[in-house]
Amino acid sequence: MTVLAVDIGGTKFAAAAVTPDGEILVRAEVPLRGPDSADAVLAEVVARVTAEVPEARIGGVGIGSAGPLDPVKGTVSPVNIPSWRGFPLVDALARMLPGRPVRLAGDAQCMALGEWWRGLPERERPRTLLGMVVSTGVGGGFVIDGVPYVGPTGNAGHIGHITVDPGGDACPCGGVGCVELLASGPSMVRWAAANGWTGPDARALAADAAAGHPVALAAFRRAADALATAILTASALVDLDHVVIGGGVAAAGPTLFDPLREAVARDAGMGFLRRLRVDRTSLDRDAGLFGAAALVLLAPQA
Incomplete structure (x- = not known):
């Protein structure tokens, strides 16, 4: 299945559609436009990807986010985004793409997983x-x-x-x-x-x-x-x-x-x-996107 990978940083958000063999079909990146722009930027970066890859092809969502975060509750509190304190990021993306599994980890954790999966x-x-x-x-x-x-x-x-x-x-x-x-x-x-x-x-x-x-x-x-x-x-x-x-x-x-x-x-x-x-x-800015996708693609299947 193709996965929507989302990388939440302190100054910009990125998203990509990633296939099981590690191909990025489409990639989008949107800068934050101020301390209260995060909600709109999240919606915009996801919309840019789903405009190119039909939602029906997307089987899951993986998120790497700046922290602190609570992966059990699905919430994030990035230091540089004061409007997001305990923000329910997993729920927000589940509403955008209902019926798909949504997995969350820290941005640097996703960077590490992306390097392991696609960098070597x-x-x-x-x-x-x-x-x-x-x-x-x-x-x-x-x-x-x-x-x-x-x-x-x-x-x-x-x-x-x-x-x-x-x-x-x-x-x-x-x-x-x-x-x-x-x-x-x-x-x-x-x-x-x-x-x-x-x-x-x-x-x-x-x-x-x-x-x-x-x-x-x-x-x-x-x-x-x-x-x-x-x-x-x-x-x-x-x-x-x-x-x-x-x-x-x-x-x-x-x-x-x-x-x-x-x-x-x-x-x-x-x-x-x-x-x-x-x-x-070896992956530069795409390491976190690959890792976010891998949260879903490499997860044990039920």
């Missing part, structure tokens, strides 16, 4: 994979033996809120010294600006780091060290085979991944940690 050849799929999104925030999700591990509340994988600097700043999440405070794009820009860099945004910071600007390079090394600590912590607990990273900061390519891999190799102690692979996404 079947013979190379690892038993344990961590997918990470390093962008405006830092999120993550686990896939273990082909199944996303979401935990009892549906929020497993919040690697951006592992403490890597116990004496560091307070995080909006309530913790202290979280990965997100060192490795997200906005955090990197703030640190660089406090240390004399004068560029406008994370993209400019990456360009300056690639050109050798010392403060920009230091910002990426600082982020890489924080990410490496979090990755090795997760790997020590879960015995990871593979980490795949996407998001805007990951688009810096070697500027991020060279110091990140160096830090992982430097700090990995036990032998099983030294076998860990760390790669950039």
